[in-house]
Amino acid sequence: MPISYFLVLSALLFSIGVYGVLARQNAVLVLLSIELMLNSVNINLVAFAAQFGENGVGGQIFALFIIAVAAAEVGVGLAIVILIFRNRQSVDIDEMSLMKW
Amino acid sequence: MWLVPLLPILSFFAILFFGKRLRNRGHMFGIAAIGIGFVLSLIAFIELATGRAAVEKAWTWFEFAHGESLHLEFGMHYDFLTGVMFLVVTTISLLVHIYSTGYMLDDDRYTIFFAFLSLFTGSMLLMVIANNLLMLFVGWELVGICSYFLIGHWWEEKENSSAAIKAVITNRVGDVGMLFGIFALFVATGTFNIEAINNLAHEGELGGTILTAGGLLLFAGVVSKSAQFPLYVWLPDAMAGPTPVSALIHAATMVVAGIYLVARMFLVFEAAPVVLDVVAIIASITMLLAAGLALVQDDIKRVLAYSTVSQLAYMTAALGVGAYTAGVFHLFTHAFFKALLFLGAGSVIHAAHSNNMSDMGGLKEHMPHTFRTFIIGSLGLAGIFPLAGFFSKDEIIGGALRSASELGRASSWVVLIAATVTAFLTALYMTRAVIKTFWGTYRGQGHPHESPGSMVTPLWVLAFGTITVGFLGFPVIGPFKSWINVPGEAHHDFEALYNLILPIGATVVAVLAIWIGIQFFYRERWRLDILGGPFGWIYRFVANKYYLDDFYLKGIVRPIQYPVARATYWTNQKVLDGAVNGVAIATVALSKPTYDVLDQQVIDFAVNGAAGLTGYSGGLLRYMQSGNVQRYAAVLFAAVAVFVALFALT
Numbered sequence: 001m002p003i004s005y006f007l008v009l010s011a012l013l014f015s016i017g018v019y020g021v022l023a024r025q026n027a028v029l030v031l032l033s034i035e036l037m038l039n040s041v042n043i044n045l046v047a048f049a050a051q052f053g054e055n056g057v058g059g060q061i062f063a064l065f066i067i068a069v070a071a072a073e074v075g076v077g078l079a080i081v082i083l084i085f086r087n088r089q090s091v092d093i094d095e096m097s098l099m100k101w
Numbered sequence: 102m103w104l105v106p107l108l109p110i111l112s113f114f115a116i117l118f119f120g121k122r123l124r125n126r127g128h129m130f131g132i133a134a135i136g137i138g139f140v141l142s143l144i145a146f147i148e149l150a151t152g153r154a155a156v157e158k159a160w161t162w163f164e165f166a167h168g169e170s171l172h173l174e175f176g177m178h179y180d181f182l183t184g185v186m187f188l189v190v191t192t193i194s195l196l197v198h199i200y201s202t203g204y205m206l207d208d209d210r211y212t213i214f215f216a217f218l219s220l221f222t223g224s225m226l227l228m229v230i231a232n233n234l235l236m237l238f239v240g241w242e243l244v245g246i247c248s249y250f251l252i253g254h255w256w257e258e259k260e261n262s263s264a265a266i267k268a269v270i271t272n273r274v275g276d277v278g279m280l281f282g283i284f285a286l287f288v289a290t291g292t293f294n295i296e297a298i299n300n301l302a303h304e305g306e307l308g309g310t311i312l313t314a315g316g317l318l319l320f321a322g323v324v325s326k327s328a329q330f331p332l333y334v335w336l337p338d339a340m341a342g343p344t345p346v347s348a349l350i351h352a353a354t355m356v357v358a359g360i361y362l363v364a365r366m367f368l369v370f371e372a373a374p375v376v377l378d379v380v381a382i383i384a385s386i387t388m389l390l391a392a393g394l395a396l397v398q399d400d401i402k403r404v405l406a407y408s409t410v411s412q413l414a415y416m417t418a419a420l421g422v423g424a425y426t427a428g429v430f431h432l433f434t435h436a437f438f439k440a441l442l443f444l445g446a447g448s449v450i451h452a453a454h455s456n457n458m459s460d461m462g463g464l465k466e467h468m469p470h471t472f473r474t475f476i477i478g479s480l481g482l483a484g485i486f487p488l489a490g491f492f493s494k495d496e497i498i499g500g501a502l503r504s505a506s507e508l509g510r511a512s513s514w515v516v517l518i519a520a521t522v523t524a525f526l527t528a529l530y531m532t533r534a535v536i537k538t539f540w541g542t543y544r545g546q547g548h549p550h551e552s553p554g555s556m557v558t559p560l561w562v563l564a565f566g567t568i569t570v571g572f573l574g575f576p577v578i579g580p581f582k583s584w585i586n587v588p589g590e591a592h593h594d595f596e597a598l599y600n601l602i603l604p605i606g607a608t609v610v611a612v613l614a615i616w617i618g619i620q621f622f623y624r625e626r627w628r629l630d631i632l633g634g635p636f637g638w639i640y641r642f643v644a645n646k647y648y649l650d651d652f653y654l655k656g657i658v659r660p661i662q663y664p665v666a667r668a669t670y671w672t673n674q675k676v677l678d679g680a681v682n683g684v685a686i687a688t689v690a691l692s693k694p695t696y697d698v699l700d701q702q703v704i705d706f707a708v709n710g711a712a713g714l715t716g717y718s719g720g721l722l723r724y725m726q727s728g729n730v731q732r733y734a735a736v737l738f739a740a741v742a743v744f745v746a747l748f749a750l751t
Contacts, residue, residue, distance in 0.1 A: 022735050030731075097728025 006047035013040035027084070027091040031077045038070045106230055108134035109194075109223030116216035131219040132202075135195045138226070142187035145179065155180035157296065159232060178232035178296065182429065186229040186361060189436045192566070193353035194222040196559035200444050201345040203555035204451060208343075214254060218349070221247035225354040229361060233293040234283045237365075241279070241326070241358060245272050248355050252342035264341035271335035275325025282318030285311055286369070299368040316369055316376035319362065320383075327359025329417060330387040333410045337394075340402040340456075344447030347402060351409040352440035360416045360432050367425055381421030381512040385519035388414035392526035396533065400456045401446045404534045408482065409439055411523055415497055418516045423508075424500025431497055434489035434570055438481035441563035445475035448552040448560065449538060458537040465539040468551045472539050474560040479535050481567040483528035483611045489571035494524060495607050521610060528611040532618025 013036055020033025042063040049059020085091050112134035149155070159176025198218060205211055224247060228240025246269070253265030283293070289311040290298050302312060323329065328336040336356065340347055350356060363370060363380070370376050388411045395407035412435050419428030448471040453461050465472050481488035484495070498520050505513035551557070 018738055022731050022738070093730060096730065 003047055003051050006043055010040040010043040010047070013037075013043065025092050025094060027081045027093045027096070028078070030093060031074055031081070034077075035070060035074065038066055042066055106138075106223050106226035108138050109219040109226065113216050113220035113223060116212060116219060131215045132195065132198045134219060135191055135198060135222055138222075139188075139191035139195050142184065142191050146184040146188055149179075149181060149184050157232060173235065174233050174294065175236065176232040176294075177230045179230060182361075182364060183229050185429065185433055186357075187226065189357075189433055190222060190225050190229065190353045193436055193440045194218075194349060196440065196562055197345045197349045197353075197444070200348075200447070200556050200559040201343075203553045204345055204447055205343060210254065214251070214343070217247050217250045217254075218346070221251060221349060221354050225358065228358060232295060234286065234295060234298070235293050237295070237362070238280065238283060241322070241362075242276065244355055244358055245269060245276070245326075248339070248346075248350060251346040251350075252339045254343055254346065255341070258341075261341040264335075264338040268335040268339050271332050272325045275322045275332060277321075278318045278325075279322025282315045282320075282322065285315035285318060289315065295365060299366065302372040303368040305372070312369065313373045313375050316366075316373045317379065319366060319369075320376060320380060323359035323362055323417070324383065325359075326362075327356050327413045327417065328387075328410050329359075329383050329414060330390060333387060333391065336410055337403050337406045340400065340406050344402065344443060344450060347406070348440045348443035348447065351406070351443060352436040356409065356413055357416075357432050357436070360413065360420070360428065363417065363420045364425065364429050364432075367420065370420070371423065377421050377423065378510070378512040381418055381510075381516045384414040384418035384421055385512075385515045386414075387411070388418065388523040389519050389526075392523045392530065395530040396526060399458055401449065401458050401461070401534060401538060402443075402456055404458075404530060405439070405442050405446055408442075408527065408530065411527065412439065412482070415494070415520065415523070418520060419497040419500055422501045422504040422510070422513045422516050424497055424504070427493065427496030427500045430573075431493035433573075434481070434493040434567075437489055437563055437566040437570055438478045441474060441478035441560060441567055442482065444556070444560055444563065445471050445478060448556055449475075451552055451556070452550055458534065461538045470551060470557045470560060474564040475539070476535065477564040477567055479531040481571075483531050483615065484524060484607060485611055486608055487568070487571060489567050489569075491608070492571040494520075498524070498607060521607075524607060525610050525614045528614030529618045532615045536618070 017033045017035075017037035017040060020036065021030055024030050024033060045059040045063045045066070047059075049057065049063075053059055081091055084096065088095065109131065112130040115130045156179040157176070159174040161172065161174060198215070201215070201218065205214055208214060221244065224240050224243030226240075228237050228244060231237040231240055249265045249269045252268055253262045256262040256265070286298055287293055290301050292298065325332045325335075339350060342350075370380065391407045391410035391414065395404050395411065398404045398407065412431070416428045416431045416435070419425075419431060448468065449461060449464060450456055452464065452468060452471075455461070477488065481490045484490040498517065501513050501517040501520055504510055505517050
């Protein structure tokens with residue numbers, strides 16, 4: 001298969017993720033959208049590794065790293081969201097602007 | 102062999118993670134690990150003694166290849182010196198562990214105490230088995246940090262935690278020197294391997310200034326770790342820790358590290374006579390000062406602490422005069438009787454609830470086991486035949502005599518005299534301590550009682566050791582000499598000189614000291630009104646720790662301070678003031694126009710303008726900080742898109 005298939009899929013997924021991050025009100029959905037973006041990157045990495053990698057698995061290994069980091073990031077993110085929810089009974093991201101001047 | 106240091110370290114983690122769940126059972130891991138370690142080191146030692154060659158194994162740790170390659174090893178070296186150290190460390194540590202189950206029974210941090218006890222032992226074993234200086238340094242520092250935790254075990258009291266801090270900081274002073282010493286040797290030889298450095302020094306390929314400098318710097322580490330003058334001040338304060346820890350520090354794990362280092366790097370030291378002289382002189386000073394201090398302490402643990410300082414100086418001095426075997430042998434025997442004395446003191450403290458000998462007395466009847474073992478330990482320390490201290494001390498004095506008479510080294514004469522006087526003082530202060538603790542009437546609170554079996558058993562085991570281990574170094578027939586000798590060749594053979602006069606003379610000195618001690622402290626037949634009599638100044642001199650602290654303040658700081666201050670003042674009044682006044686007058690004349698024009702018009706405008714501009718632009722920019730995360734993200738993505746577009750177009 002030509003690599004452009006993967007790249008288009010990845011770009012679509014990334015764009016959906018960006019849209020979610022920018023437009024969603026719910027903090028949990030924002031976190032999910034970030035996951036989408038990260039996974040689109042994974043698709044890129046794996047695709048390139050499969051197509052051009054000369055007997056190397058660097059792309060796959062990086063993808064595994066990203067999955068691990070993403071898990072940690074979501075863990076921290078959800079913990080923050082839960083704490084905010086406990087304090088304010090809301091996870092609306094527009095209301096989380098307490099730290100501005 | 103590598104299991105021996107590994108097991109206690111594993112047990113440290115085991116206790117750390119599982120210890121809490123086994124309420125007050127944490128010691129099981131430690132005792133098991135060190136018990137196995139003891140058996141293993143015994144087997145290994147027997148193999149070695151029956152003719153197996155020394156083991157050297159190394160794995161590559163990591164390698165650099167920048168220009169010249171740097172090869173770091175993670176390896177072990179097991180020979181007789183390591184074997185003896187293994188036996189000492191595991192034996193003492195095992196007994197201390199068992200003893201601690203009784204001593205620390207009611208402690209709140211029982212579990213963590215055993216965890217650090219294990220790590221302490223493990224890091225000492227790691228240090229001993231290391232085949233290169235870097236690994237040795239790792240073990241060395243681990244030992245240091247464990248001592249910090251253990252000395253500060255009862256950190257609720259300020260005094261204890263500051264004692265722990267003092268121990269670490271004083272050690273740091275020497276460790277810096279040691280690290281530089283290691284680097285100096287590395288630069289000179291291109292390797293960290295101890296064996297290789299030793300051989301290079303021995304064959305004369307490594308020499309000159311860099312060898313002397315390296316040796317002196319290494320010795321700086323020894324001075325701090327093994328509590329030599331002038332850095333011995335931390336050791337008495339380290340008595341703030343629980344008594345079993347003191348026993349471990351003094352007998353097996355901490356302070357002997359320095360002696361071990363000198364013994365391990367002996368060929369390097371030997372190749373630099375200047376360093377050996379420094380070692381010998383420092384040790385002589387230390388042993389006399391510390392023995393004197395031990396004579397006037399009231400705290401029983403402090404008596405023993407200064408005694409350790411003094412005995413460590415004995416070992417250092419032995420190495421300094423080239424009596425390698427004797428130094429290591431004294432380390433070996435000292436471990437037994439000093440651990441015995443400390444554990445005995447711990448037992449006494451446990452019973453009397455006080456560290457001070459003025460709160461004790463008459464414990465002979467109440468604590469028969471402790472009393473008997475303590476007597477054995479004291480006689481061993483004083484060097485009475487046939488206990489352990491007798492053999493090793495005579496070896497050292499004999500070694501000093503040989504070095505002094507045959508090689509004609511001035512520093513050896515100093516050591517000889519200092520060692521003899523110290524032997525006398527040692528017997529004297531131990532007599533004093535024993536009499537004040539065990540004879541007379543009880544002066545403390547409550548009813549003293551004998552300690553539980555878990556504490557008494559180690560005492561008897563150590564007492565047995567104190568009686569027997571000396572014979573390993575029996576002149577001519579003792580096997581110790583064939584085990585431990587100078588690596589490379591055995592050219593320091595002291596047996597020829599070992600005639601009868603020396604041991605008899607040393608014994609007479611010790612017995613005389615004990616007799617004098619009894620006259621003074623027990624019969625009180627002779628008395629000095631010590632504070633007012635003709636010798637009062639000596640007492641006050643010693644009781645104030647030789648005014649060493651005062652000396653640091655008054656002797657060094659003030660004389661420098663005052664003349665400097667006076668000279669500065671004079672310069673200030675005559676020279677500077679004239680200049681200053683002149684300048685001031687000129688300045689005043691100049692300043693009026695300057696103020697009006699330059700300051701008011703130009704500078705103020707610039708300053709106010711800058712401030713105003715900043716405030717104004719800040720006011721504009723703050724609207725960007727909306728606090729809305731999504732807006733930030735949008736800006737971020739837009740910027741990325743712009744950059745991507747730019748890159749794509751160009």
